Amino acid sequence: MAGDIFDFCSDMTDEQDARARTLIERAAAKWPLRMLHALSDAGAPLRFSRLMERVEGISQKVLTQTLRTLESDGLIIRTLYPEVPPRVEYELTPLGRDLLVQVATLWRWVVERLGDFDARKAVKLTAMGV
Amino acid sequence: MAGDIFDFCSDMTDEQDARARTLIERAAAKWPLRMLHALSDAGAPLRFSRLMERVEGISQKVLTQTLRTLESDGLIIRTLYPEVPPRVEYELTPLGRDLLVQVATLWRWVVERLGDFDARKAVKLTAMGV
DNA sequence: CGGGATCCGACAGGATACTG
DNA sequence: CAGTATCCTGTCGGATCCCG
Numbered sequence: 001m002a003g004d005i006f007d008f009c010s011d012m013t014d015e016q017d018a019r020a021r022t023l024i025e026r027a028a029a030k031w032p033l034r035m036l037h038a039l040s041d042a043g044a045p046l047r048f049s050r051l052m053e054r055v056e057g058i059s060q061k062v063l064t065q066t067l068r069t070l071e072s073d074g075l076i077i078r079t080l081y082p083e084v085p086p087r088v089e090y091e092l093t094p095l096g097r098d099l100l101v102q103v104a105t106l107w108r109w110v111v112e113r114l115g116d117f118d119a120r121k122a123v124k125l126t127a128m129g130v
Numbered sequence: 131m132a133g134d135i136f137d138f139c140s141d142m143t144d145e146q147d148a149r150a151r152t153l154i155e156r157a158a159a160k161w162p163l164r165m166l167h168a169l170s171d172a173g174a175p176l177r178f179s180r181l182m183e184r185v186e187g188i189s190q191k192v193l194t195q196t197l198r199t200l201e202s203d204g205l206i207i208r209t210l211y212p213e214v215p216p217r218v219e220y221e222l223t224p225l226g227r228d229l230l231v232q233v234a235t236l237w238r239w240v241v242e243r244l245g246d247f248d249a250r251k252a253v254k255l256t257a258m259g260v
Numbered sequence: 261c262g263g264g265a266t267c268c269g270a271c272a273g274g275a276t277a278c279t280g
Numbered sequence: 281c282a283g284t285a286t287c288c289t290g291t292c293g294g295a296t297c298c299c300g
Contacts, residue, residue: 004171005234008241020241021160028158030151031293041134048262059294064263072249085261086300095246102239104135109232111138111150116225119202161273178282189274194283215281216280 023073027103031058031066036092036100039076045089075099153203157233161188161196166222166230169206175219205229 004010009017026032038054039046046054052063067090070076075096081087092100110117134140139147156162168184169176176184182193197220200206205226211217222230240247 003173005231006167006171006237008238012241016241016244019247020237020244023240023247024158024237025160028154030155037136041136043133060263061295062293065293073247074249074251075247080262086263088262095243099240101135102236106232106236107136107150107154108138110153110229111142111146113225114146114150117149117153117203117205119204121204190283191275191285192273195273210282216283218282 026069026073027099031055031062032070033100033103034058035063035066035070036075036096039090039092040097040100045079045091048088048090051090070096156199156203157229161185161192162200163230163233164188165193165196165200166205166226169220169222170227170230175209175221178218178220181220200226 009020012020027036034055035051035058038051042050042054048063048067052058052060055063067076067078071078074093076090077093079089079091081089115121139150142150157166164185165181165188168181172180172184178193178197182188182190185193197206197208201208204223206220207223209219209221211219245251
């Protein structure tokens, strides 16, 4: 259809569609978003332990897993300093920063309309004889 | 911090934050998004069976569950026509339509940069002695 | 310090059978 | 037609223990 708001997907392969969907779902998920936000908020590279402190409630396993995923997606950079004890720092890439801005835009839109997301307010007028 | 891009969340309760997060995660998820898209694409109310045809691969159980969730979130409207056999039609609410547009915007942004989401392109220059 | 390996419970989602 | 009920399996995430 001509008016399809997802027109830009028309010439995509199934693989590209799946890749885009995965990226969107990841960025919208709880832990990845909070981690990106923590890194953005810090304004400087964060060590593993500091990041874990800033993302309240996350387990070490999920923190590690998500860091690996975000790194392979090109959203963060992991830098290992081979000292004793070892030091590892994580920071946002420009792409990660930009994606976070996009998601924040969506968040703001939703938060501003929080009161509207409720079935009580979606009463169909025709059902009332209007 | 003053530069926090999520500043607009600062005066939110934990419940509001959780609610917003849930809404975002739902809208970004695979089946809800494809269902909203199908309803938008149809341009008219769809019956249960027609919707199931248009959302390829979805199970009847998940279709029902997701319809209930979307309805309780005020994104779609369910209209029952007490005929024999029964007829039920689903359509987007204005809010549902608007949310879909917001998510589509995010999708377009990601799709246009699909090639960038790849760790190979996120090489840290300082690691190369630059 | 920054993880890896393992076990476990909770829950999402598919397949199937049945119903007003 | 438009669901509901049930079973089953895969995955996610928490907790714990261990290592270089």
